[in-house]
Amino acid sequence: MRHGFYGRLLTMAPLGGLFSKEHFLRRSLRMFKLRIIAIVLFLFLQNVAPASAQTPAPAPATRGEQRKTSEPYTGDLSIFDSPGREDRLQIERVMNILGIAPGKAVADIGAGSGWFTVRAARRVGGNGLIYAVDINPEAIRYIDERARKEQLQNVKTILGKPDNPLLPTRSVDAVLLLKTYHEVAQPVTLLRNLHAALRPDAKVGVIDRNGNGEDHGVGRDVVIREAKEAGYKLLEQYDFVKGDKMDYFLIFVPE
16 A cells, blocks of 8 residues: 555654654654755755856956056146246257148147147148147137137147047148147057048157156056057157156157
């Protein structure tokens, strides 16, 4: 005769003694439940523990991740127009090396107060054009007003993006980032986006000082490496800008 589980438990119960059949049945059921719980817990731990052990560690930092940069300047823009700066920086020599001449189109990226913008505008004359690019709306307003006061009609301001100067295609013969590169949060992307704006034989100049990125400077080798990654090659380099507390003047061209 076949018996169910409960039937077997009843037949296993003693006929006499201290425990009744009902008490024995309750005790057996409790033991059965505890055994089931133990089995389920064991199976759970067997599945979870290996999975936890196999969880991959965070990936190491890659070369393409953002490096440290300085906060873009947002203070008094007039401080850039310190007396004697033209001579200390030898700005006329800078423009000669970049090929800035009458009729040329030039981009001043990170134009700030427009210190370089207005000097380049006078150099290229009425047939030339200067794009003053900055991500600070206050700087754009400042340059617009300055160009109006100085009667420079060949200055066009552009409110750019941190990773894109937003220059027209094939619009410039020369570009200068003067004391700006260390503030660029995504330099490789910006330089790549600059490619399309360059005319044949265009030069890109970077004037800055050595530093760790956060101290308003960036290493010369870092600039060269990032420019190469963006598709440029180093054409020339100078250090005559040290008079203005800068360490290097680098000239790049597209590869």
